[in-house]
Amino acid sequence: MAKIGLRPYLIEISNKSDFKTVSICGEGGGPSLSETLVSFEATFSKGNSSIQDDRSIHITKLPKDGYSFHGLIQYGSLGIDSVIADEEGEEVFVRTSEHMEILPLYYRIWVPQSGTTALAVLQSYESRSCASQYLNLLREYFEFNHEGYRLTVKKVMPNPQAALANSDVKKLRFYKKKVSADKVENIALDDADYVHLELIMHARRYGTLGRLKDLVGSLDEGALIYEGIEFESASAEVQIGDEKRKVGLINASNSAGVVDISGNVTLDQGHPDPESIAKEANKLIVGLKLEYGL
Structure with missing residues (x-):
């Protein structure tokens, strides 16, 4: 998708x-x-x-x-x-x-x-x-x-001056595209030279991973190196109004601050149906109005 x-x-x-x-x-x-x-x-x-x-x-x-x-x-x-x-x-x-x-x-x-x-x-x-x-x-x-x-x-976008900066983060996702399949052990992969990796870190049930601004500060120099693999992009799940949203943190394609709604819209000929994306956009604005006191 x-x-x-x-x-x-x-x-x-x-x-x-x-x-x-x-x-x-x-x-x-x-x-x-x-x-x-x-x-x-x-x-x-x-x-x-x-x-x-x-x-x-x-x-x-x-x-x-x-x-x-x-x-x-x-x-x-x-x-x-x-x-x-x-x-x-x-x-x-x-x-x-x-x-x-x-x-x-x-x-x-x-x-x-x-x-x-x-x-x-x-x-x-x-x-x-x-x-x-x-x-x-x-x-x-x-x-x-x-x-x-x-x-x-x-x-x-998530930075120390933004209203989202003090939001609690429940989940962090790190991504790496085109990793050599040789790095994936104990799994038989058919005809796969490369794979895409996603690493998820989440807090315990009633805990958090920290405030968004603190996590952004720690990621200023890059995403994460884990088991010798340097992940190239990251996103955080934060609360915006009554909605949990995935917000881009760092990415070579400048997607920082972009709210991912891929799983929340219906597609018509490969593009979002206007009614479904209007609904998601309105939810985001309602949440931002609450965050900024508008």
């Missing part, structure tokens, strides 16, 4: 002159993020894509859900001239460099009725994400339309 993740962010508005944070909702005569999102979604709908460096973005918005804007970012990338074949090697399609591969990635942005902070979650698919492209486009659009104001986006 494909690895599906959600990347959480905080969004704030500030004055460019003095960096002072202002209301996210237009209170006091400032800009409204909600009004900006309405026009942003309309501006970059199908047929009005933003294209940069052979990458394109257009938005398929879904009906607003309470205080949340959500939909699918249609993330496109130009390829090379090639032939697409079926499993039998039969040609089914000739692709040219003008054809664009489109990957639908879910987004959700919660904007409160008052206050200075909004929350966003953006989907990743395996190692692919358009979070930076989408958020940079939103920031540029906002600042172009609201002179004198700055839109700031901060990634929510």
Whole structure:
């Protein structure tokens, strides 16, 4: 099954002159993020894509859900001239460099009725994400339309400053891909040159492994070496609101802070069904609202 993740962010508005944070909702005569999102979604709908460096973005918005804007970012990338074949090697399609591969990635942005902070979650698919492209486009659009104001986006990830930092960790997982099968003893493996390894450490029933920020600090220089094998990535199971979530800690593909929801969504033609991923994204936002007191 494909690895599906959600990347959480905080969004704030500030004055460019003095960096002072202002209301996210237009209170006091400032800009409204909600009004900006309405026009942003309309501006970059199908047929009005933003294209940069052979990458394109257009938005398929879904009906607003309470205080949340959500939909699918249609993330496109130009390829090379090639032939697409079926499993039998039969040609089914000739692709040219003008054809664009489109990957639908879910987004959700919660904007409160008052206050200075909004929350966003953006989907990743395996190692692919358009979070930076989408958020940079939103920031540029906002600042172009609201002179004198700055839109700031901060990634929510486990570090000593984050609200998750004091969360108790019940379980740690370490991963290593493509380990020589020769290192696996006493198990007869048929025609396997390499295997993927997963090491799980969990606390006793009523115990914990420690606070997230302490464990992150101990992993700054790498994951773990066990029985001569250096594990290359790690994740922790923490409590976010009423949900237990797996949060990436370190990874060469920069998945730190990504919440893994692979086992909680249903797939439609290999991609998350919008209704099921919307449900998981909303759960994550509800949990983050509790953590941040929003």
